[in-house]
Amino acid sequence: MRFATYSYEGNERAGVLDADDLLHPVDAGSLAEVLGDLAAAGAAALSAPPGPHVSAVRLLAPLRPPSVRDFVTFEEHVEGMRAGAGVPGQWYAAPTFYFTSPHAVLGPRDDVPVPPGCERFDFELEVAAVIGREGRDLTPEQARDHIAGYTICNDWSARDLQTAEMAVGLGPCKGKDGATTLGPWLVTPDELESRRDGEGLLRLALTAEVNGEVVGSDLLSNMSWTFEEMTAYASRGTPVRPGDVLASGTCGNGGCLAELWGRGLDRPALRPGDVVTLTVEGIGRLSTTVVAGGEAHPLPRARRRPRTRP
Template identity: 65%
Template structure:
């Protein structure tokens, strides 16, 4: 089943997607309410919604499917790491590294995305995110699989010049990842994607990204170094995950972002994103998101730090 959130007529609605369009959940429930109810109850709620009249998809603005309590983003594709850094450090293989990103900067599947202030090297990142369906702490991977509600497409927009500067201070990424993350077009429940699971337990979904209609990258989700249940287990290790938390897979390889191609080519080819560029991502079994880059806010430069007096 596919859960969506949309804006129409000045109001926000949540519901399920069918071939006929969008069907509103009963009682004004949100997608996060459905996630917190658990997958079996959510499927029942969605089935009830299908009896409601359908709203045409092209008559609404799709919003991010849910408002998550937290958003973590992992880095699980070895080829992506090798392309960005030139080599994969031994520590990458030891555990699935992640950072927290901004849950207040989520954008919808077809929203315009402004270039962040001061950014000259704007980039996309093709990912899939898992949504946690139940609270849990210090889960095993086997337990974590039972805590997975569903999946959505995740575009981690990146200001590469800001990111690389701040990471030289041994913190971050932070401001370089702070401006926008696309989630959408909807949240697909875990049961729908089980047929794509391969013999090693990974979801073998085709991923592809186009810029201005030309394919730039393509990969398989099953090329992740860890399956999603291990990401959920690691996120919960010594702490808690809660229903609605979003965990990104990290950028896929083979052109899942421009920075990987820059690292391999030794030059900015293809060039950084500019206003007017359109980035389209399609994930097998989930759907397509399509965002246009627009000019951002022009702000004065950040003031350098005061040197410590001696």
């Protein structure tokens, strides 16, 4: 099933799409309320008369996640980003992630503003799993039952800001929290089950376009960990909860502009007016227009203090 959150005639609703792309409203205030049993919620909704066609509504992000973990699971992407420096040995030990801001989540038809002070704006083609049930210290086998569905994720990045701030050693902050686009809908795991390969990875074609030109393509099955393994790792020593988003990290072979820059390819950074289109087989398509953002209000440099003591 495909579930969407949408605005129609001034009201925000969650619904399930039928084969004709008609939306059947779900009997809940939000999609988050039914993540634990989407099959039952969807079946009940489909048994009732449909609402509007998806083309008549404004699609919103499928949900408002309480947390967003962004992993880095594509080895080829890491290679490209490091400009020939090789993949760190620690990368192979575990599926590393960082937390990004859930408050910056945008819907599939929302414009994305260039972050203040950014001159090297970039997209990132990813797929995200959404948690449907709370769990802690899960095994990968147990984690499968905790994944409610999958959606496309565009983790927008201010590369110049990111490079500067990561020199401090704490990871990205303002370089990454400007926007994360999710959508167009949430696809339940049963829709994609036939696309699993022998190692449990989802073999889905991924394509990134800028202004109609293909700049990257890959297979989701080139991830080095499954979403179940990522969920198990995320739950180690702490709970994962309904609505949590776990993103795959950027795919290889041009899943973002910075990877192409790292391989020595000269492509311009994103500018206002550019349209980025991400397509994931079996899930859907996101097409987003970049717009001008606000200005960066100046702040002083760090104060050098005398380190006096009481």
